[in-house]
Amino acid sequence: MTEGSIRDVPIFELNYEIVGLDGLAAALERMPEALGSEVEQAIDRALMLAQGKLAIYPPAIPGSHYRRTGLLGQLWAGATHRVRRVMGGAGRMYIEGSIQNARPGIERVQHEPEQIPVHAGRWRTVQQILEELQPEVDRLLQQAGQTVVNEAAASTRR
Numbered sequence: 001m002t003e004g005s006i007r008d009v010p011i012f013e014l015n016y017e018i019v020g021l022d023g024l025a026a027a028l029e030r031m032p033e034a035l036g037s038e039v040e041q042a043i044d045r046a047l048m049l050a051q052g053k054l055a056i057y058p059p060a061i062p063g064s065h066y067r068r069t070g071l072l073g074q075l076w077a078g079a080t081h082r083v084r085r086v087m088g089g090a091g092r093m094y095i096e097g098s099i100q101n102a103r104p105g106i107e108r109v110q111h112e113p114e115q116i117p118v119h120a121g122r123w124r125t126v127q128q129i130l131e132e133l134q135p136e137v138d139r140l141l142q143q144a145g146q147t148v149v150n151e152a153a154a155s156t157r158r
Contacts, residue, residue: 026155031148036093038144040083043097046137047081051099053129054079054110058122075103 055076060068081099088094107114112125 031152032093034151035145035148036085036095038147039095039141040085042137042140042144043083043095044081045140046133047083047097047099049133049136050126050129051076051079051081053124053133054099054101054126056124058124061122072101072103072106072109075101075106 055073057068057070057073060066076099079099079101081097083095083097086094086096108116109119109123110125112127115123115125
């Protein structure tokens with residue numbers, strides 16, 4: 001062998017075939033719709049939790065002769081809630097949920113900016129309840145995302 005010559009060096013080649021990418025690609029294409037559906041269900045569950053908490057009456061004022069009707073709680077229990085998809089700017093989709101209580105004057109009882117002093121500190125406001133529920137809402141949304149990812153991953157194994 002002369003100086004500067006090339007020696008035979010064995011070349012090793014490793015090929016790895018990933019099976020199921022077609023299924024994964026299809027699952028990823030369905031992901032926005034699947035995620036939207038899961039998020040809608042999570043928001044619906046969160047609204048149901050909020051409805052239940054909003055319907056809870058505080059203890060009666062000691063010595064008060066006011067007779068409670070229970071109407072506010074009944075209206076919360078039967079309140080209309082809806083979840084819908086909204087298209088925003090740049091083609092982004094948002095999912096919003098709402099609860100509607102038809103009781104006139106509800107804002108003076110349970111809406112922070114308009115709550116009158118006799119109710120302040122006794123009736124929990126919508127804002128307080130939403131803040132209290134935030135960890136549970138975060139958990140529900142995280143679970144929705146995880147469900148969609150798990151379903152997409154499972155589609156590659158089918």
